[in-house]
Amino acid sequence: MTADDALIARIRPLLSGRDGYSERRMFGGVCFMIGGNMCVGTWKGALIVRIDRNEREAILSEPHTRPADMNGRVMKGWALVEPAGVESDRDLEAWVDRAATYAASLPGK
Numbered sequence: 225m226t227a228d229d230a231l232i233a234r235i236r237p238l239l240s241g242r243d244g245y246s247e248r249r250m251f252g253g254v255c256f257m258i259g260g261n262m263c264v265g266t267w268k269g270a271l272i273v274r275i276d277r278n279e280r281e282a283i284l285s286e287p288h289t290r291p292a293d294m295n296g297r298v299m300k301g302w303a304l305v306e307p308a309g310v311e312s313d314r315d316l317e318a319w320v321d322r323a324a325t326y327a328a329s330l331p332g333k
Contacts, residue, residue, distance in 0.1 A: 227269030228253045235264060238320045260333030264323045271305040273323040
């Protein structure tokens with residue numbers, strides 16, 4: 225099992241009961257969607273989370289976070305949470321909930 229597979233297995237039960245939940249293979253991993261909006265995903269063992277651009281600087285100042293740079297291209301509406309930042313189930317749940325709440329606030333697709 226890869227690091228992404230392990231993280232996917234931890235994320236799925238946190239989101240699968242939410243309205244509008246779906247999954248799609250993206251970024252070389254899995255992207256979880258709420259209402260057709262991308263919410264969280266995995267990338268090389270890290271968690272990528274959808275964020276409100278107005279909160280970007282505050283979020284990127286949190287421990288274990290950095291801009292989501294996917295092969296040299298920074299995704300401005302996303303943050304990357306390093307594996308240490310989601311090591312505990314509590315931390316992972318907090319990040320997933322934060323991203324899911326934001327994704328659910330967006331118009332459905």
